[in-house]
Amino acid sequence: MTEISAKDRAGDSTYDVAVIGYGPTGVTAANLLGGMGLRVVVLERDAEIFSRARAISTDEEVVRIWQRTGLAERLKRDMLAERALDFVDARGRTFLSAHPAPRGHGHPPQMFLYQPALEQVLRDGVDRYPNVEVLLRHECLRLRQDGDGVELTALSTVDDSVRRLRASYVIAADGGSSLTRAQLNVGYEGRTYEDRWVVVDTEMLKPWPDHDRLRFRCDPTRPAVDCPTPLGHHRWEFPILPGDDEKRLTTDDAIYAMVSRYGIGRDQIKILRATVYSHHVRFAARFRVGRVFLAGDAAHAMPPWIGQGMAAGVRDVANLSWKLDAVLRGELPESVLDSYEAERKPHVKEVTKRAVFVGRIITERRRAITGVRDAVLPVLNRAPGLTDWLQDSNWIPVAHYAGGLQDRARTKASGHQIPQPWVTGPDGNRVRLDDVLGGRWLLLHGALPVPQPAWERLGVPSLTVMPTGSRPAEGTVVDSDGVLLRWMKEHRVTTLALRPDAYVYAAAPAGSQLPPPPTGLAPTSRPATVSAQ
Numbered sequence: 298m299t300e301i302s303a304k305d306r307a308g309d310s311t312y313d314v315a316v317i318g319y320g321p322t323g324v325t326a327a328n329l330l331g332g333m334g335l336r337v338v339v340l341e342r343d344a345e346i347f348s349r350a351r352a353i354s355t356d357e358e359v360v361r362i363w364q365r366t367g368l369a370e371r372l373k374r375d376m377l378a379e380r381a382l383d384f385v386d387a388r389g390r391t392f393l394s395a396h397p398a399p400r401g402h403g404h405p406p407q408m409f410l411y412q413p414a415l416e417q418v419l420r421d422g423v424d425r426y427p428n429v430e431v432l433l434r435h436e437c438l439r440l441r442q443d444g445d446g447v448e449l450t451a452l453s454t455v456d457d458s459v460r461r462l463r464a465s466y467v468i469a470a471d472g473g474s475s476l477t478r479a480q481l482n483v484g485y486e487g488r489t490y491e492d493r494w495v496v497v498d499t500e501m502l503k504p505w506p507d508h509d510r511l512r513f514r515c516d517p518t519r520p521a522v523d524c525p526t527p528l529g530h531h532r533w534e535f536p537i538l539p540g541d542d543e544k545r546l547t548t549d550d551a552i553y554a555m556v557s558r559y560g561i562g563r564d565q566i567k568i569l570r571a572t573v574y575s576h577h578v579r580f581a582a583r584f585r586v587g588r589v590f591l592a593g594d595a596a597h598a599m600p601p602w603i604g605q606g607m608a609a610g611v612r613d614v615a616n617l618s619w620k621l622d623a624v625l626r627g628e629l630p631e632s633v634l635d636s637y638e639a640e641r642k643p644h645v646k647e648v649t650k651r652a653v654f655v656g657r658i659i660t661e662r663r664r665a666i667t668g669v670r671d672a673v674l675p676v677l678n679r680a681p682g683l684t685d686w687l688q689d690s691n692w693i694p695v696a697h698y699a700g701g702l703q704d705r706a707r708t709k710a711s712g713h714q715i716p717q718p719w720v721t722g723p724d725g726n727r728v729r730l731d732d733v734l735g736g737r738w739l740l741l742h743g744a745l746p747v748p749q750p751a752w753e754r755l756g757v758p759s760l761t762v763m764p765t766g767s768r769p770a771e772g773t774v775v776d777s778d779g780v781l782l783r784w785m786k787e788h789r790v791t792t793l794a795l796r797p798d799a800y801v802y803a804a805a806p807a808g809s810q811l812p813p814p815p816t817g818l819a820p821t822s823r824p825a826t827v828s829a830q
Contacts, residue, residue, distance in 0.1 A: 312338045312430075313625050315449055315464035317437050318471035319343075321352065321412070322593030322610030324419040326468050328366035329618040331426030333736075335625060338462055339429065340451055342436040346416045348570070351496075352607035353524050353532050354409050354511075356693060357402040359608045361717060362615040364731060368422045369404065375414045377527045378405035380509055384658065386671040387516040389559070393658075393674045400695070401716030401780055403729045409511070411528045412607075435460070440467065440480055442587045466621055467589040468614060473577065475595035481586045487579030487598070492660070495546050495573055497533040498526075499566040513602075514559070515670070517662040523559065531566060534601075536660070537573065547571040576600040576656075578649055584638035590617055596641075599649040602656040603693055609645050612696060616641055619736065619797040620702075630817035633702055640701035647694045702796065704803035704812040710788040714800045715741070718780035720762070723769045730781065733760065733774055734799055738818070741793040743785040744807055751813045752794065755820045 314330050316323045319341035330337045355376075363369045384393035397406040423429050432451065438459075439450040449462045469477035478485060501508065508531065514521040522534035535555055537543050545551050549568050556566065577598040584591050593610025617637045623629040661667050698712040717730045734741075740752055740759040753759075761773045762781055769775045776782050785791060790804040794811050803812040 310338075310460070310462045312336045312462065312464040313466070314338075314621060315340065315447065315462060315467045317449075317467065317469045317477055318593070318595070319420070319431070319433070320347070320470065320472065320593070320610075321416060321419065321607045322614055323468070323470035324416060324423060325362070325366070325611050326470065326592070326614035326618055327423045327426075327429055327431070328368065328419060329362075329614060330622070331423060331429040332366060333618070333622045334428060335622060337426075337429045338464065339423075339431045340435045340437050340449070341431070341433050342454060344434050346413050346420070348413060352410065352412045352415075352604065353526055354407060354604035355608055355611075356397075356408070356604075357400060357404040357406050358696065358714070359611045360404040360408065361402040361731065362611055363419075364404070364729065365615070365736060366419075366422055368418060372410075372415060372418050373404070373408065375418070375527055376408040376410050377509065377525055378408045380407070380409060380511060380525060382407075382511045382513075384513045384515055384674070386667070387518065389514075390671075391675075392515075392671050401718070401784070402714075403717035403719070403731075407604075409524065409526050411526050411530050414528055432460075437471075437477065440477065440589060442589065447588050465588065465625060468617065469589060469591050469595050470593045470610065470614070471595055473579070473594040473598050475591065477589065478581060478591055478595050481589060483586060483591065484582040485579050486582065487577060490576040490578075490600070493537045493543070493573050493575050495535045495537060495552075495571055497535070497552050497571045498569045499531045499533065500569055501529050501531045501565070502567055503565040505561060505565060513659045515659050515661065515667065517664050517667045519555070520660050520662075521555070521559075522659075530569075543573060547573060578653065580642070580646065584642060585634065590634075590637060592617065597645045597649070599645070599652050600656050601652070602659060603648070603652045605648050605652060605693060609648060612644070613637075613641055615798060623797070628819045629815065633815070633817075636701035640698040643699065644694065644696050651694060698800060702802065702815065703800075704794075704815075706803070706812045708788065708790055708801075708804040710785070710790050710793065710801045710804040712801065713788075714798070715793065715795065716780050716784050717799070719777045720774035720781075721769055721777055722774050723771055727777060730774070731799060734795065736797045738797060738802075738814075739795045740811070741795055742791065743782050743793075744791040747792060747805075747808060747810070749792070749794075749811050752811065755814055755818060757794075757814070 313335040314337050316326050316339045319339055327339050360369050363372055382395045383391045385391050399406045434454045435451045437449050438452050441448045446463050446465045447467050451460045471477055509525045512523040514523055524532040526532050552568055553563050579598045581591050581596045584596050592613040599606055620633055624631050703711050719727050720730050721727050738757045742761040746761055763773050763775045765779050767775050791807045792805045793801050794803040796802050805811045
């Protein structure tokens with residue numbers, strides 16, 4: 298990619314949204330907003346994609362978000378799916394294992410990735426949009442807000458030239474050391490753990506038994522993360538213990554010595570890079586300051602144990618992008634943007650709690666405790682209840698929004714994202730449900746439709762879901778696997794009012810009227826937007 302995209306519009310420096318930062322959070326935002334037709338500018342201080350593979354895994358819900366950008370299938374080609382996860386003791390014996398089960402989002406439940414390759418695909422995706430301008434080697438020096446927008450002062454790190462831009466809103470995805478957050482004087486409370494870790498990216502030269510399994514090596518002498526990554530890579534993480542020479546621990550000799558404990562020889566891996574980092578648990582005091590929104594690590598940081606740091610940032614911008622689009626088009630009032638923090642912050646905190654809990658299992662070094670752990674957990678791991686809990690991957694909480702943008706007459710379904718089965722339409726094609734929903738407000742019926750005049754007056758379209766074996770007609774789809782209809786039955790509803798992100802705004806049981814639309818929802822005739830996969 299050039300320093301200034303070929304899509305640069307000379308002399309035109311007014312945008313709907315400015316995105317600061319071009320990591321996974323920022324580039325996902327650029328794809329989502331670009332696909333909505335908004336005028337977007339991206340500011341990124343670095344010229345190239347960061348070479349170190351920081352994130353190593355993601356989940357089905359995040360890939361479902363990338364599906365909206367039309368890039369999910371391409372991204373999945375570079376991922377490893379359906380891999381087991383083991384917690385092993387000092388002797389290499391498994392005392393806890395899991396194989397995550399699908400949660401209904403239409404993609405594999407857990408996938409390992411190589412972050413530089415993933416970011417390249419996402420950046421290539423942005424190139425599709427002439428309405429998105431990418432300014433690499435540009436740093437945002439100053440933000441100044443007024444009642445109509447935000448003025449950004451951007452410095453080129455190439456020639457020190459200054460460019461002034463104006464946007465209606467700003468998404469700051471500029472990392473844990475966010476300059477934007479500092480400019481806004483927003484606190485970033487939390488803690489940094491004492492232990493520092495060496496992260497080692499390697500190229501796999503010769504495979505070894507079970508190299509494609511994720512292992513948390515819970516050895517009280519020196520714990521380790523032993524993780525498969527795609528495209529011929531493998532990842533190791535080791536703590537720096539008291540008395541260690543940090544500089545020496547990043548040398549090839551020291552790394553080969555540490556992996557040799559697991560039977561890995563010098564002829565089996567090539568060390569690409571080794572970096573030292575610390576684990577953080579932090580939350581911004583506010584996610585929104587006027588027209589500026591913090592997302593990803595700029596808003597929160599969590600330890601890496603359940604692979605949700607990058608995922609949380611992607612969820613942030615997925616939640617925020619469609620709301621910005623609706624406000625900018627006059628379809629919803631600006632007050633709806635307050636729901637971003639109300640929905641995302643509680644979920645991020647819950648995920649962080651789970652990450653801390655899993656980290657304690659992995660990093661425990663008191664031998665009395667690890668001895669009990671190693672003896673008791675294998676027994677519990679065979680117990681049906683705990684086995685089901687592990688297979689459901691319950692250490693990653695479902696993104697359920699208890700507050701925020703939903704009707705106050707809450708049902709069991711309210712604030713949940715519906716599952717995404719494969720469905721068959723009148724043309725006989727089998728597609729994923731979100732490609733039919735099309736990223737718009739929609740009424741979804743799981744039985745004979747009940748007229749909903751308050752919604753229909755606003756032009757909100759309807760879709761009826763038919764059971765397996767039915768013949769679809771216009772305005773209907775067949776739930777090929779019975780997933781969605783079963784979910785609606787379990788939640789005791791037959792009619793749903795869905796937000797553009799497929800979360801339930803309101804629901805009603807059979808024969809009942811839905812609660813009214815959100816205050817300020819404007820009439821719409823917006824067609825469905827289907828992302829090509």
